[in-house]
Amino acid sequence: MSDQAPVLPPRPTRSRRGLVAAVVVAVLVVAGGVAWFVTRDSSSDSPAAGPSGSAAPTVVKLGTTDIAQPHWEILKDLAAKEGIDLELVGFSEYTQPNPALADGEIDLNAFQHVLYLADHNNNTGDDLQPIGSTLIVPLPLYSEKHDTVEEFTKGEQVAIPNDSTNQARALFVLEAAGLVTFTGDPGVPTPDDVDTAASTVVVRPVEASQTAGLIGDPDIAGVVVNNNFATDAGFDLDGYVYADDPESVGAQPYINVIAARPEDVDNPVYQRIVELYHDPAVLESVVESSGGTAVIVEGYDTARLQEILATTQENLTAAG
Structure with a gap:
């Protein structure tokens, strides 16, 4: 959620939130939100191989609340070159993608920041996890x-x-x-x-x-x-x-992320989608669409994002 989809402010003298400073890009969001959908080849329990020469393409359904944004078409074209059939699907409300992910209707979403995800997990008992970072908006x-x-x-x-x-x-x-x-x-x-x-x-x-x-x-x-x-x-x-400073420790709960169910965090096809999102052509379009306000989040692996989510969930619980 980019204002989500869904980006805490700098507090240089405090380290109690246990979040590490990083160069980052909320919407949610929390400004614009995005939900990613992935389906598997029906003949296998794991996604079909996507690169050229495979028997069938991997089908990835990507849902988003800002489907008109041009960077999704750029991402779709990049995925197609690697044998990933990316289908774009729209969501109308921010409240929809997380339940759909938890229920297995979709396999990825990317519409929200860490704090929104933490709040969802705490309120529902779900254990959805971030697998990649996207952007943050001051x-x-x-x-x-x-x-x-x-x-x-x-x-x-x-x-x-x-x-x-x-x-x-x-x-x-x-x-x-x-x-x-x-x-x-x-x-x-x-x-x-x-x-x-x-x-x-x-x-x-x-x-x-x-x-x-x-x-x-x-x-x-x-x-x-x-x-x-x-x-x-x-x-x-x-x-x-x-x-607020998007590079500050306090801003980390507002990093927008691509999320998956916990059993899918290491899925190589999903991780490749994260990598393709960070292609320069996609990122240039993301920043342009935000009017130059979006800051791209780089340098966060899955484990670090999960640590930030866990700390954020603990802070929300402590706040009551």
Whole structure:
């Protein structure tokens, strides 16, 4: 989920979340979301060989909530050259791909970030696992009243998304910007963790889709807006006051991933799809489609992504 589909902010003095800094690209997402579908050759329990010379192509059904994005066609063409028949299928809602994966209707999805996946696993008892990274999108603070965070004054309101997967990240953005202080050291903060006496601004949680529309509200000094809503509202995506650092430790739960059922994490065909996603032609199209805001996530193997997921699930559980 790219705003998912579905990208926590930098906190350089803290290591308690146990997440390692990396160069990374939410949507979800959490901005745009993607679900990957894979089917197997009916004559075998394992995927048919895909390279040239094999008896039959491997059929891979790829589902996505942003099926119109051109990078999927590029990926499809690259897969075809290796004997992988990639079929594109659309999902209309972010809530659909994970249950479909868990139920065996699909074999891969790639619409969400780690935090969304962790929240799903904790809430359902599923054990879906990331097998590859895709991108991350910084979460910005915009303002029509101020050009820098230093200009914000005591008691001014900042609107943030109120959904669980984006609210914590927005609060960390404001903490990193020096606008809020927490009463403790929360792994997944909520507005109740904000020390209002020590903070500059007052947070106002609203529906994520409403944040962009409050940019001109006279009672609102700033808005933390997901990339997709900022784009839809016609924001200058480079005109933010502050944004979290996608290379920071705190941003790691917002890395968008390709996910599979646990028994399939080492499947060579699925791993090859991850590699093809990182082909330069695909990545160039991904960044272009995001308006230049997406940052590609490189250097994460399956084991490291699984460690980050496990830590994120533990932090969510501890937060209650």
